[in-house]
Structures are given as structure tokens and as C-alpha cells.
Amino acid sequence: MDPDIQGGVDQERAEWIGRMKDTVIEARCAWCNISMGTKDGGGTVGVSHGICEGCANDMLCEEPN
Numbered sequence: 001m002d003p004d005i006q007g008g009v010d011q012e013r014a015e016w017i018g019r020m021k022d023t024v025i026e027a028r029c030a031w032c033n034i035s036m037g038t039k040d041g042g043g044t045v046g047v048s049h050g051i052c053e054g055c056a057n058d059m060l061c062e063e064p065n
């Protein structure tokens, strides 16, 4: 009966605070929004948008109808 067990928001916030402390830049796919990992931000925290392998393959393999 502990409501904190379903605390997904709290966990997200904790992760965000962790990122702030570590000053990492998160790489995120601009198409499907999955995380592609993090890299050292050197004092900067943010999100770097790119394209993941899956979306890149989809684009390359996409055939026009």
C-alpha cells in the first residue's frame, strides 16, 4: 500500500537531478525519441538530438508508395 512504489515521476526527477550533477548531454533520437545514451557535457547539461540506427535504417530502406 505504498503509493511511492508507482512513483515514475519521482524516478524521472531523480534521474534528471542526477544528470544535472553529472553535467551530461543526452543523445536522443529526434524521430522516435529514444535515448541513445549520454556523453560528458563538460559542465553543460542538455539534450542532443540525432537519429538512431533504427530510424536511419527505416529512412534508407523506405520505399515510396
Ligand SMILES: [Zn+2]
Binding pocket: 029, 030, 031, 032, 033, 034, 051, 052, 053, 054, 055, 056
Ligand atoms: Zn529513432
